[in-house]
Amino acid sequence: MRDSRLTEQRNPESMQIDTLDPLQIVDLINAQDRLVAEAVGAERESIALAIALAEKAFRAGGRLVYVGAGTSGRLGVLDAAEMPPTYGTDPAMVRGIIAGGHAALVRAQEGAEDRPEAGAAAMDEIQVDERDFILGIATSGTTPFVHGALARAREIGAKTGFLLCTHPSAELVDTHDVVIAPLVGPEVITGSTRMKAGTATKLVLNTITTGAMVRMGKVLGNLMVDLQVTCAKLQDRGERILQEVLGIERQAATDLLEQAGGHVKTALVMGRLGVDAGEAQDHLQAAQGVLTRILENGE
Numbered sequence: 001m002r003d004s005r006l007t008e009q010r011n012p013e014s015m016q017i018d019t020l021d022p023l024q025i026v027d028l029i030n031a032q033d034r035l036v037a038e039a040v041g042a043e044r045e046s047i048a049l050a051i052a053l054a055e056k057a058f059r060a061g062g063r064l065v066y067v068g069a070g071t072s073g074r075l076g077v078l079d080a081a082e083m084p085p086t087y088g089t090d091p092a093m094v095r096g097i098i099a100g101g102h103a104a105l106v107r108a109q110e111g112a113e114d115r116p117e118a119g120a121a122a123m124d125e126i127q128v129d130e131r132d133f134i135l136g137i138a139t140s141g142t143t144p145f146v147h148g149a150l151a152r153a154r155e156i157g158a159k160t161g162f163l164l165c166t167h168p169s170a171e172l173v174d175t176h177d178v179v180i181a182p183l184v185g186p187e188v189i190t191g192s193t194r195m196k197a198g199t200a201t202k203l204v205l206n207t208i209t210t211g212a213m214v215r216m217g218k219v220l221g222n223l224m225v226d227l228q229v230t231c232a233k234l235q236d237r238g239e240r241i242l243q244e245v246l247g248i249e250r251q252a253a254t255d256l257l258e259q260a261g262g263h264v265k266t267a268l269v270m271g272r273l274g275v276d277a278g279e280a281q282d283h284l285q286a287a288q289g290v291l292t293r294i295l296e297n298g299e
Helices: 022-041 044-059 070-081 083-087 116-125 144-156 170-175 196-215 232-246 250-259 264-273 277-286 291-297
Strands: 064-068 094-098 133-137 159-163 178-180
Touching (some): 022 196, 044 064, 044 133, 044 159, 044 178, 044 196, 064 116, 064 196, 070 094, 070 133, 070 196, 083 196, 116 144, 133 144, 133 196, 144 159, 159 196, 232 250, 232 264, 250 264, 264 277, 264 291
Parallel strands (some): 064 094, 064 133, 133 159, 159 178
16 A cells, blocks of 8 residues: 555554444544544644635635545535525526536546546636636546646636645645645545544635634634524524524514515615615625624624
């Protein structure tokens, strides 16, 4: 098993895992999982730079686009899919591209990741431009589909980043605007990067999009105030947010949210300033969507 990539090396702690009972297996995997958060934390400055790049892209009218294959691609698509219900974003604002397309989300598409030209074509298909930030995800660092996509994105003039879980080459660092490399070490099952590497990827993506959405004014304190009510759970959450921030009763919150078309941030401005939905939207646009500027300054 001679391979310079950390993701392909054997883990000395798990070489006897096939002799363990169920509880011992759980304890071994859990002990290895505890290493993941520390490895992600060691990349704090690079992750912060990725947040800044995403924010800059959004403010310029661009997008954050994840590109990956297999587990990496699925995690990118998952993170992107969670943005509209959580932060009320346009689905195009954060995109996830996976080698093999939609079918690869539910069934492995062997060989799809081996074609760099397919990655390049995916960038052309979604019309990447210089405003976008394209983040490639390949825990081994070698996926041709991802490298092809990033090369094409750079030709177009987009900002690019790379997320991997092995030591990045000097060329990789020099090529991209940001490289994030949480070194989680060899997997419990050799090469099974859906485990520690996958967990690290999820943590990094969570942090990038959460940080960027906070910076874009989609959070007040730690409340997700830019959510759009689309189900009973979000209706309840939205009403409780209005109650807490505005100090009103539940029925008043229900009525206000209805008048705001189910948009919590608009309802908050309406309730605080005593304006209608249209005027509330004007205030939000003037404040670049940052609710704190309105609620604290009474704009």
